[in-house]
Amino acid sequence: MSVRRLGSSSLFLGCVSIVGVTLLWEFALKIFPIPAYLLPPPTEIGAVMVSQFGLQMTHALVTLREILVGFALAVLIGVPIAVAMTFVPVFEKLFYPILVATQAIPKVAVAPLFLVWFGFGEAPKVAMATVIAVFPVIIDTAVGLRAIDPDMVRLAKSMRAGSLKTFWKVRLPIALPSIFAGLKMAMTFAVIGAVVGEFVAGQSGLGYLIQAATGSLQTTIAFASIVLLSLIGIVLFFIVETFERVFIPWHHSTDRLY
Amino acid sequence: MDLQAGARAAVELSAVQKTFLSARGAIHALTQTSLAIRPGQFVSIVGPSGCGKSTLLSLIAGLDAPSAGKILIEGQEVRGPHESLGVVFQRDLLLDWRTVMDNVLLQVEMRGLLPKAHASTARELLDMVGLQGFHGRYPRELSGGMRQRVAICRALVHNPLLLLMDEPFGALDAMSRDRLNVDLNRICSETKKTVIFITHSIAEAVFLGDRVVVMSSRPGRVVADIDIEAPHPRDLSFRESPEFAGYVRRVRTIFEAEGVL
DSSP states (O other), X not given: OOHHHHHHHHHHHHHHHHHHHHHHHHHHHHHSOOOTTTSOOHHHXXXXXXXXXXXXXXXXXXXXXXXXXXXXXXXXXXXHHHHHHHHOHHHHHHHHHXXXXXXXXXXXXXXXXXXXXXXXXXHHHHHHHXXXXXXXXXXXXXXXXXXXXXXXXXXXXXXXXXXXXXXXXXXXXXXXXXXXXXXXXXXXXXXXXXXXXXXXXXXXXXXXXXXXXXXXXXXXXXXXHHHHHHHHHHHHHHHHHHHHHHHOTTXXXXXXXX | OHHHHHHSOSEEEEEEEEEEEETTXXXXXXXXXXXXXXXXXXXXXXXXXXXXXXXXXXXXXXXXXXXXXXXEETTEEOSSOOSSEEEEOSSOOOOTTXXXXXXHHHHHHHTTOOHHHHXXXXXXXXXXXXXXXXXXXXXXXXXXXHHXXXXXXXXXXXXXXXXXXXXTTTTSOHHHHHHHHHHHHHHHHHHTOEEEEEESOHHHXXXXXXXXXXXXXXXXXXXEEEEOOOOSSOOGGGGGSHXXXXXXXXXXXXXXXXXXX
């Protein structure tokens, strides 16, 4: 069986399992008398998503913007830091302990601080998304840049290429598979960061909507937001993966899964 | 003019030494070595691992600096990779995202030369090593032997005077190795390059070389320098000749005396 057919069949099976669980959920609620404010049936969640489409979308767009800006900042900050860590040993020795120390702090614990620093708008949510997403970007980019065969460096030297040229033509492309692994993780982390930010203090966004709805036991609305949130997460992940396929078609990791 | 070029060595090592410092003291990777290589000569350097043959190649390539002594290429002292130099390593080091053609042209791009100006040379070289029809393929579609052929073309595309090869066929299966030996011998006798070829195979060293430099380990040093008097191009029947057997025996005897074999 070819890789492509294997891929499409696993996509098919994935859909089967999601549809199966949804059906099971729906029929289980018909048999067991669980009140809707605890666990609404999928059909009702779907109905709310249709009837409140405008409201959900307004909040979804806010969250989406926070995720994307947070992710972009994580990449713009993380990649140069990783490059500096790879090429300036002193910088790595100075920066690495700080990186590990800040990573050890639970991000939720600093969320209230971000509020104090960045106010009540979207800025603290973006900051939270960035802070969580930047770590995998730095680590995976640094690992990728280091993955080069030492003989490859010697070959480049024998060609009398400068380090900048070696970086663009050899080192960076070799690092791309690892960088993309980091980007995929960063994207899912950015979703978490944005929602955590909204939980702590939001007037808008799906995280805010989930909190507000559960606060008044409108569980169905919360579920609708959660479904939307996971859809956003999945779509963004696949967008990064599509970029991966376009940029590094030679890499085998694009053949596995999905 | 020819006479003058003939008189001057292409590569000249005078009293070159390389010492590495480690926690347990100095390691003499290469003790005082002097060697002069004529333009167009194919020199095989054979020895066990740890005899300093790869160190020697690094020094000539300008990738490492000698601890003492001087290395001259075309009369110029080596202070970094010489501009007229091509290197082939044991691994082919092809870039997965470049076609065969673009992998060959990497040499040109890295040197800041125009790829377009060297495209026809690249095509000729690829055809010469038997890769016609593979110019647009990617490395993953090639066998190990074919990949190493591409690496050889990459080392030759800028028409260097000196070709350095560090156990280039060490990772190949015996059959690919035989074929590449014959092909390399043909290419080198056609292009008249000066070649320094590192190997741990006595047969390979004798088959390819105009001259075999025998090295021994601990400390790394040259123990013999043997001229191989056989015309080029050579084919595999040369390996069955009594002359060939004689040369191989001579090198083996040296290794036995050194306690290597």
